[in-house]
Amino acid sequence: MYKVLKSFVVLLFVATIYAACTADDICSEETQTTPKMVISFADHMISGVAKPLNHLKIRNIEYDTIVWDAPADTISIPLSTEMNRSTYAFTIVKEEIPYTNIYQFDYNREEIYVSRACGYKMRYTNLMAEDISNTDSIPTWAKFITILNPIVEDEKSAHITILH
């Protein structure tokens, strides 16, 4: 009986240490929380050929904030967690002349419980994109925008592709 008891005590001890050391109050970086919208760039002439940009600047209109200012191959930008619309100005510079496309993204939002550490995450559905560029005053550079996946719940693959 004492042998059983001894191993039992050891087991309890190990279990307590294990529980005490499980740091699940910190949201792990591997956990998928609120996703960003992933955008890829492709050639508008030859379908399916990626066409990265040497430099791209993306500005959020609602909050007047720059969210991207770098070369762009496949990029991800945030969608607002507070509104069902995020509007972005995509600007490239060619021979010192700026070209801008303004895209308006509309979507529905769902708040989903993840865990005690991460709380809630956002899931975006019914993603739609509309080109609202002011073509009269500013020249544009992109030709088409296509929705590849209207549900934004992870960042594994592109949701949007811009053809130029």
Add this chain to the structure above:
Amino acid sequence: MRKALILLFCISLFGYTNLWAQEEDIAIDTDTIQIKKPYGLRVGTDIGKLARTAISDDYHGFSLLGDIRISNKFYIAAEFGNEKKKWDKDYLHADIEGSYFKAGIDYNAYNNWLDMNNAIYVGFRYGYSSFKETLLSYRVYNTDKILPTEIREVNETFDNLNLHWIEFQFGVKAELFKNLFLGLHVEVKASISETQPDNFGILYAPGFNRTYDNSSFGVGYGYSLTYLIPIFKK
């Protein structure tokens, strides 16, 4: 709390080995005098819960606990309690409130010397907790900090939640004065079934304590102060 728990464990282990040595010493004793042991109902409360209630603003708890001796080594034990807990973390704020009941058996592994009535015991319990959670507010978790994310004030109550669990205890009980016992024990438990609130989780269950995201295990501890109402001696 976790550090205290580990410390408590070490102390109880230390105490355990000491008492063990004592017990081996008396094994060679061949005394034939029969010592009669008291049998009866032991009732009391968890003074650890009372202390936490007094110290912490986030916790309110009370319990009634007791046991009945059924043989030289075995006791039937039970506990009934009520707890309120405030969950205040960066991304989640909630209130949990409810009652629990635990019942099971304790085995006293300690051979008492003469008329001593101390215990080093292991116990098994079945536990049931019935409670409600109120999600007060939360902030959507967003690793991107460029666009602002506001706190949502929701005040949503999730009623009729319950959790069943099994629990192992390891502890000591010492008779401080005649018939008055102070005990301390640690608990390791595993949830066997729980209600899943819609688009929310069980953060804490009264009696079970906090849950863990990636396992069904839980831990706890208790300081019991009990009084023995003697019924007969055997």
